[in-house]
Amino acid sequence: MAIATYALVALDCPDPPALAEFYAGVLGGEVKRYSDDWYDLYAPGGHRVSFQRAPDHRPPDWPSADGDSQQLHLDFDVPDLDEAEAQVLALGATPLDLDDEGGRRGFRVYADPAGHPFCLCRQ
Known part of the structure; x- marks a missing residue:
């Protein structure tokens, strides 16, 4: 028996509304603002991607040497x-x-x- 139910993937970023709109352009769906620091994208198929403000966000290095x-x-x-x-x-x-x-x-x-x-x- 499962312990949990999948809810979403949350991405840290410096500008949640901008990143939510980028992924809405990629996937479609509806962006909802919950606060200045948290936006959700409700994508087709019932998937949810969230964007959380992280002022000191440092993107990953890819590929990393x-x-x-x-x-x-x-x-x-x-x-x-x-x-x-x-x-x-x-x-x-x-x-x-x-x-x-x-x-x-x-x-x-x-x-x-x-x-x-x-x-x-x-x-």
Whole structure:
């Protein structure tokens, strides 16, 4: 029997409303403000991603030269990697690793505007 029920993923960031809007642009859904320091994105399919103000937020290093963990990353399945890439870049994503294997790998890595890594993955 389960001990808990999954509720959400919360991302620390310096600007919760801006990061919530970035992910709403990626995933769709509705952004709700609970306080100046906490915003939620209710994405299609019942998923919830939260954004918590962290004034001293330091984005993870990816890839890290010293082997430190990237902390967390999100994966998003997309039907067309090139089209999805153009859209997330227009929203403010930064490319981190665009697959130097000529497309064989099937995923590409970006950073959101607060520096959290995420992947677009071929469906």
